[in-house]
Amino acid sequence: MTDFPFSIVGFDLDGTLCDTAADLGNALNRTLEYAGRQTFPLDVVRRFIGGGSGQMLRNALAESGGYDEAEFKPLQDRLFTYYGEAIAVHSRLYPGGAEMLDALATRGVTVAVATNKREEFARQLLDELGLSPRFATIIGGDTLGPGKAKPAPDMLEEMITRCGGGRAAFVGDTTFDIGAARAAGLPVVAVSFGFHDLPPPLLGADAVIDHFDALVPTLTALG
Ligand SMILES: O=C(O)COP(=O)(O)O
Numbered sequence: 131m132t133d134f135p136f137s138i139v140g141f142d143l144d145g146t147l148c149d150t151a152a153d154l155g156n157a158l159n160r161t162l163e164y165a166g167r168q169t170f171p172l173d174v175v176r177r178f179i180g181g182g183s184g185q186m187l188r189n190a191l192a193e194s195g196g197y198d199e200a201e202f203k204p205l206q207d208r209l210f211t212y213y214g215e216a217i218a219v220h221s222r223l224y225p226g227g228a229e230m231l232d233a234l235a236t237r238g239v240t241v242a243v244a245t246n247k248r249e250e251f252a253r254q255l256l257d258e259l260g261l262s263p264r265f266a267t268i269i270g271g272d273t274l275g276p277g278k279a280k281p282a283p284d285m286l287e288e289m290i291t292r293c294g295g296g297r298a299a300f301v302g303d304t305t306f307d308i309g310a311a312r313a314a315g316l317p318v319v320a321v322s323f324g325f326h327d328l329p330p331p332l333l334g335a336d337a338v339i340d341h342f343d344a345l346v347p348t349l350t351a352l353g
């Protein structure tokens with residue numbers, strides 16, 4: 131036992147645990163090229179990420195001339211194929227991530243992932259990076275069915291149940307994460323290095339960290 135105030139810490143994946151923008155961007159741009167659309171630089175792709183990869187494609191199609199549903203579905207299938215082929219070429223934990231996960235493990239904390247990414251991709255990415263065994267559960271944006279992805283509270287409530295109950299906090303990078311944590315009544319820390327859709331101080335988190343070194347002390351202070 132330690133005096134760390136949380137027994138469960140949940141993490142968003144894209145833009146929080148891992149910088150996945152380059153691999154997501156490559157799959158997206160291959161799809162847009164196939165569709166005869168303009169492609170987007172990484173700093174624009176980052177703004178499209180947060181609501182899941184299907185939503186990322188919708189955002190890109192909307193910004194490159196619009197689309198209709200009949201066009202969307204086959205392009206989404208193509209995006210998923212491209213992404214699954216090259217999901218962990220560039221994607222890595224953000225600096226200090228492994229040490230931070232070790233520090234939480236040392237304190238007996240159960241860690242989990244709650245991502246709007248499709249569960250199969252979250253698992254594939256974490257498997258390819260050798261990280262899956264660290265997490266008690268991995269919940270994706272499609273795991274609980276339509277309408278349950280972040281910012282709804284359901285994924286975080288499910289995470290706590292799967293982790294056996296206890297005091298939980300969440301860590302994320304976008305309004306989807308802060309909204310879900312608020313809806314579930316959890317303290318939430320934002321990471322300033324993510325793909326944030328608002329400037330980090332405006333996300334409404336309880337704290338903002340610039341490096342994973344700061345997570346354990348920040349959560350300790352929030353407790
Ligand atoms: O892939 C996305 O768009 C969102 O994924 P995240 O919830 O892990 O940020």
Ligand SMILES: [Mg+2]
Nearest residue numbers: 142144145303
């Ligand atoms: Mg994210």
